[in-house]
Amino acid sequence: MSKAANNDVIEKIISLSKRRGFVFQSSEIYGGLNGCWDYGPHGVELLKNIKEEWWKFMTYREDVEGLDASILMHPKVWEASGHVENFTDPMVDCKQCKSRFRLDVLSDQVNEKKKKKAVEALKESLKENAVLVNKIDSINSGADENENFEKLLTDQETGTYLLAELNCPMCGNKGTFTAARQFNLMFKTFIGPVEDSGAVVYLRPETAQGIYVNFLNVQGASRQKLPFGIAQIGKAFRNEINTKNFLFRTREFEQMEMQFFVKPADDKKWYDYWKAERLNWYTSLGMTGVKLRYHDHPKDKLAHYAKEATDIEYQFPFGWGEIEGIHNRTNFDLNRHEEYSGKSLKYFDEESKEKFVPFIIETSAGASRSFMAFLVDAYYEEEVNGEQRSVLKFHQKLAPVKAAILPLVNKDGMPEIARGIEKDLRRNFKVFYDDKGAIGRRYRRQDEIGTPYCITIDTQTLEDKTVTVRERDSMNQVRVSNDKLSEYLLKKLND
RNA sequence: GCGGCAGUAAUUCAGUGGUAGAAUGUCAGCUUCCCAAGCUGGACGUCGCGGGUUCAAGUCCCGUCUGCCGCUCCA
Secondary structure, rough: OOHHHHHHHHHHHHHHHHHHEEEEEEEEEOOOOOOOEOOOHHHHHHHHHHHHHHHHHHHHOEEEEOOOOOOOOOOHHHHOHHHHHHOOOEEEEEOOOOOOHHHHHHHHHHHHHHHHHHHHHHHHHOOHHHHHHHHHHHHHHOOOHHHHHHHHHHOOOHHHHHOOOOOOOOOOEEEOOOOOOOOOOEEEEEEEOOOOOEEEEEOOOOOHHHHHOOOHHHHHOOOOOOOEEEEEEEEEOOOOOOOOOOOOOEEEEEEEEEEEEEEEEHHHHHHHHHHHHHHHHHHHOOOOHHEEEEEEEHHHHHHOOOOEEEEEEEOOEEEEEEEEEEEEOOHHHHHHHHHOOOOOEEEEEEOOOOEEEEEEEHHHHHEHHHHHHHHHHHHHEEEEEEEEEEEEOOOOOOOOEEEEEEOOOOOOHHHHHHHHHHHHHHOOEEEEOOOOOOOHHHHHHHHHOOOOOOEEEEEEHHOOOOOEEEEEEOEEEEEEEHHHHHHHHHHHHOO
């Protein structure tokens, strides 16, 4: 498929999402908010179904417990996790050659002669501003010249001017740097209504830490023994540099995470187990197998906490993209929390009489990314009798509406019977009643939102109390007795 | 964050500086016995937002926001 055609598909899905109520742009009437999206009536239903299937798959088993931790956590959590340190480097870009530098790294790459020259030029350009010149002299009075330079460069006031005097180490051009920016990827807010820096807290950038700090609480309360896991679904927030590709990269997103605590010696076994299980989950819900793959992280690219890592990637129209990460996080996180909290997070193994900090195998799925993958994967355009139909072939467990009830015509008592069936089915299923327009049009409306079954009341219904059930993908119809409908649907939907 | 393209009805898109349009969808009614059929009627526009030029701006200029694409980033 050509690039243009690929973009068309995403455009069509975005358009359908808005038109039929899956996804709207956040704050649209105010011009939108970058990278934020709202889930409409069908979207919230689809998302809820995805989360529910994940929850059942991951926690309806003996060795995994659930948890719902607070989004706001003690700020020390993020010092222990490494997020405060790793998320806050000031960076500059070269506008000429597009290279990006951490400010402290850039400082190291400038030789001493050049540093002196740059500072001279800086003072010359600022000679009318006595306050800043004083500040420069004051910073420059330090013993270590390299350190002085780094301070000048990282200072908000002097840094901007000093950058203009420097050449890019990559392309050699002068004055091509953007202003230094703090790349703080964590959202900061304040506990209490007064914006005092002593009360800074962060919106969690991942749900995992809520699980780690509750490790012994859950273990004790649930009387679990190793190996066991803790699962959680919840929102997380990252101040991404740029958002992209519809729901794929957003600043507010939802994670479905499970942290599995194991004996260090068993880590490889469980890593392999969950790696296989998690891919199975996607295919079991109808996602196209050949559009899924693992992307194993090479050893030299691993995150600071990981011993082994893989991504499950889906082939989106714009390319392969990560929808889930599986990591062996070792005992890094629990060790750090022991260190920062001063509390023991060791586990005592009754059999071996050993006391140790468990290793953690993490499965971290993006709910919003899964949503997009399931949506894109389900989208088909087909030709039926020379006419085109667009259809979302969702797995029946994910479909936002399970069945539509359609009186063939609005007379002869059909609407009354249809309303009766609707009332009966609505107790157990998300159903939709539609008597507007020709039957073909109504079928297509349901195809477009992925409703797996359409129930039609016709003349024969008046005679023998049966209705037709039309299946979305094949468009085949079978006659089912009115009083067997509920049972019939239940069986089909649980297949 | 840099560069390119775009933004007009719910959607897709026309629109030459001079009265804002089409198709689809949607709603009401009629018709309709199975896959976007037909007829009649109706509703829906801060032309993304803010400035500027002009007698006059959807149209030209500047800024900004949002989206898409490429780079970059994604501990």
